[in-house]
Amino acid sequence: MPQNRKVGIKDVARRAEVANSTVSHVLNGTASISAEVRARVLEAAKELGYLADRKAKATISAFGTVLLAVTDDALPENETNLFSWTILNALSRDCERRGVKLVPHSETGNLSAANVISAAEKARADGIIIINDDRGDFLAGISASGLPAVLVNGEDQEMRIDSVSPGNRFAAQLATNWLISRGHRKILHLTWDGRTTIRRRQDGFWDAFRAHNLPLEDAPVLHVGGYEPRYGEEAVRLWLQQNGGLGGVTALFCAADNLAIGAMRALAAEGHAIPEDVSVIGFDGVALGDLVNPPLTTVKVPLEQMGPAALSLLEQRIVANDSERVAYRLELGCGVVERESVSTLS
Template structure:
């Protein structure tokens, strides 16, 4: 029988198990000195086997992540004041890494993310793990998952569960917003969206779920696809819709899959003389646009972008420190909150 099970496991046990000095174990667990990747991994593996790592991490006393490799599709990098979601999310991630003393090495490669380039960059940076943002291309995910490195997909979806993912609960949040509109008497709701990534399609699923749950005819909830997520795309789509139908075709609310679309929708509807929310209510999604500065102020679904950044690093540390690479992958979804403002503050008489 292993006598270690009869007493508390301490740092000396980890030192003996890993075959390193006590000071080396301390530096690894507290992030107080540069340690080679090989030695660092050996110490963490020994601490995990002994159960010491779990005890330390539960107390929030372990710095198990020194360097992460960040890969973002160039098209999703914040380059203007429209791409506020990317700017807010990446700023939150950078700030959280700085708070933890974790170095971030950004990927710089071809416009389309390539697994071989990402892995080469991560290895050159001696990164413990890779944070992939947005890009849920199945081929890319499979290649990264087979690499033996810890990989987290942030704000994306992996139906094959090849890698860990952290994302907002898009489907649930869209259902919540639609249910709220239905509860206020709206029946004919227009969902303004675009043909984006799978996370955007989950918002469409949630919109449809709300109708199904109340046994309402599915065709009451109509979907209008814009060319993209920018305000001008919303304006173009709505202008075409209004022209084709001679008005709003009986719709009393527009639920937009992004705040940018909602901002464009507000402008276009008002240009056509519609009163908001008396004639038509408008609801957005994301909660990062200056919704309290629009006229009227924008009702929206707020995505917890700061919490997504924190959860991503926690999930990566969990994978490296406690569960190990052979543990089943996990999918973390964070709840979103509806922020009620003037653009939808109107109850229809039924």
């Protein structure tokens, strides 16, 4: 092929040994094409550089099938699982919009790298999207397979695969700064012994105190049994009993909206008015926050954007087709949603 000549559909069709119209249908999603033919056309387009050129114009998807690897507790839609469910729902919608087949693979408990890789190969998946599971040994196994993969709502601390997560540490610092700017100086942080993403929220909480030269003794952390509301309720009730009341705390910063909802139940049951006696702020921005009384101030996580962002990262890696490409870590910005559960101190 002469240099400087633009590659066109005819060149792709010739390389893939299909009709020009077949290439057009594959690239534009205008007809049902078999997986084998679609893969052959995309491979030819990639080899000739036509795929990257079209992708620069955002006109096609570079893949046809993606394996979704997730533990089964993240799949059901219920009041304690709105975080994961919202991510999955947005991912599913974006796959449908792009004409990408999403093949779910779930396991009880931790995911197995061997099982995920086997499922991806069986589905002839172009890549893998992993939800939540960021254990080091698991990610090492996925990385060693050579299959393009993106982790959603987790951190690969060794930066072996691409990942998308909220900017947890910065968002927690933002929320704590916001409370401090409203006069709060002793703030209790409710959290649980979760994954790295949850620990980042505790880091950000303390970052804000350090930035304001406030003593960390006034930033106590209360570790509870999990993220469900009952754990927040039990822990706050015990805190109130042990401290003979609020113990000087004027605000609670909870690492999840579920914990905040449970904390509010305990505070109300013990006769503490919100926000008159104590302020409460959550983290996640799930739908239930505006249904409690008073409506919950929270840190809004862009849940609807995480799945589409992961698909875009996966697509970039597939198009680049470069084994030396370094892992990308994408953190999405969060913001405070002001409702009625936080007061300003004079």
